[in-house]
Amino acid sequence: MSSMKKYSKEIEEQIKDFYNSLSEKERRRYAGLEAIKLGYGGVSYISEILECDYGTVLKGQKEIQDGIDKDEPPRQRKEGGGRKSILLTREGIDEAFLEIIADSTAGSPMDETIKWTNLSKKEIARRLEEKGYKVSVDIVKQLLKKYNFRKRKAQKTVSGKENIENRDEQFKNIERLKKEYEAEGDPVLSMDVKKKELIGNLYRDGKLYTQETIQVKDHDFPSYSKGKIVPHGLYDINRNIGYVTLGTSGDTSEFACESIKRWWLDYGQIEYKGHTKVLLLCDGGGSNSSRHYLFKEDLQKLSDELKIEIRIAHYPPYTSKYNPIEHRLFPHITRALQGVIFTSVDLVNNLINKTKTSTGLKVFSSVLDKLFETKRKYAEDFKENMKIQFDDYLPCWNYVAVPQGI
Numbered sequence: 001m002s003s004m005k006k007y008s009k010e011i012e013e014q015i016k017d018f019y020n021s022l023s024e025k026e027r028r029r030y031a032g033l034e035a036i037k038l039g040y041g042g043v044s045y046i047s048e049i050l051e052c053d054y055g056t057v058l059k060g061q062k063e064i065q066d067g068i069d070k071d072e073p074p075r076q077r078k079e080g081g082g083r084k085s086i087l088l089t090r091e092g093i094d095e096a097f098l099e100i101i102a103d104s105t106a107g108s109p110m111d112e113t114i115k116w117t118n119l120s121k122k123e124i125a126r127r128l129e130e131k132g133y134k135v136s137v138d139i140v141k142q143l144l145k146k147y148n149f150r151k152r153k154a155q156k157t158v159s160g161k162e163n164i165e166n167r168d169e170q171f172k173n174i175e176r177l178k179k180e181y182e183a184e185g186d187p188v189l190s191m192d193v194k195k196k197e198l199i200g201n202l203y204r205d206g207k208l209y210t211q212e213t214i215q216v217k218d219h220d221f222p223s224y225s226k227g228k229i230v231p232h233g234l235y236d237i238n239r240n241i242g243y244v245t246l247g248t249s250g251d252t253s254e255f256a257c258e259s260i261k262r263w264w265l266d267y268g269q270i271e272y273k274g275h276t277k278v279l280l281l282c283d284g285g286g287s288n289s290s291r292h293y294l295f296k297e298d299l300q301k302l303s304d305e306l307k308i309e310i311r312i313a314h315y316p317p318y319t320s321k322y323n324p325i326e327h328r329l330f331p332h333i334t335r336a337l338q339g340v341i342f343t344s345v346d347l348v349n350n351l352i353n354k355t356k357t358s359t360g361l362k363v364f365s366s367v368l369d370k371l372f373e374t375k376r377k378y379a380e381d382f383k384e385n386m387k388i389q390f391d392d393y394l395p396c397w398n399y400v401a402v403p404q405g406i
Helices: 009-020 024-038 042-050 054-066 093-103 121-130 137-146 167-184 253-271 293-306 330-337 345-353
Strands: 105-107 115-117 188-193 197-199 227-236 241-247 277-282 309-314 362-368 398-401
Touching (some): 009 024, 009 042, 024 042, 024 054, 042 054, 093 121, 093 137, 121 137, 167 188, 167 277, 167 309, 167 398, 188 253, 227 330, 227 345, 241 253, 253 277, 253 293, 293 309, 293 398, 330 345, 345 362
Parallel strands (some): 188 277, 241 362, 277 309
Antiparallel strands (some): 105 115, 188 227, 197 227, 227 241, 309 398
């Protein structure tokens, strides 16, 4: 049985506004008509968004299906007529409800004024009955709404660690560096790595239009895969262009630097002809960790090889979501690949290359089938002879590799 497709929030609001403009009988029939249009599950869904009784929608549905008598005289219930809600006629029901909620309520760890409960509507109705108030789940729904309890998802907006030293100062510094490089016409790139993906007939989240259900393995064990891909991304902030290198090995500093090298040789030196400086914005962890000397060693080698100056500006800890690539490139790639079974590296590469947006985003992707050594250590004499130039201001997050021997 196919699942019902819900309306968008905007359409739901329009339906509610129209519903509230109708007479009582017209409301019932309109609710029934909408439920018929939606099919299986429509009655529950419509009663929820219109906040009316389940039985009312069923009655309206039956009236529509049985046919409406066109000669039926119009009747309008007088204002205030009809059976009064139990919320108006039974004293103490609000207090009983709040008492039940209080027993199974907790507050937000960030804001004690925000409360939540893990009780279902049926469980609240059962507990109200124990206190002498026999009510339907629709009455419970009204009580929850009255006291502003609604189903909501938690949102990832709070930094993992508060009061990070020099956090705001580094953000201002990054903005300053961006303006300096942009003014000179030098490239400003945002860099990061997406999580690795397994290749094979394995399940992936998302839905696709298919003529038949796609059958995949019942478990996603790595042993069932034919390999893996590690997508390394570079995003040109000013040109709105993404560059993705699909590695088939591991996320290492050597892989990160190889991806930068491929970008410069294939695109950078052409798009930025005559320029010899690059600003890279990146997180402070992973293969390009701000604390690892190995990344700095590989970066210096890359600078020497390409004969360009590569400046690094790390985002402070726990602030990776502010890295532009996280919201300007990766979400669009994720959407383009949603639900697709990664049967081959070439398939993934082709789909990423086709990623684009209405705002003009372009993406160029390539495969790097090369084995990179893991658990490498930097040279014993690297720290003593290091040529990396650290800034006087926040040196742990800001430094530059200047080519040697020019």
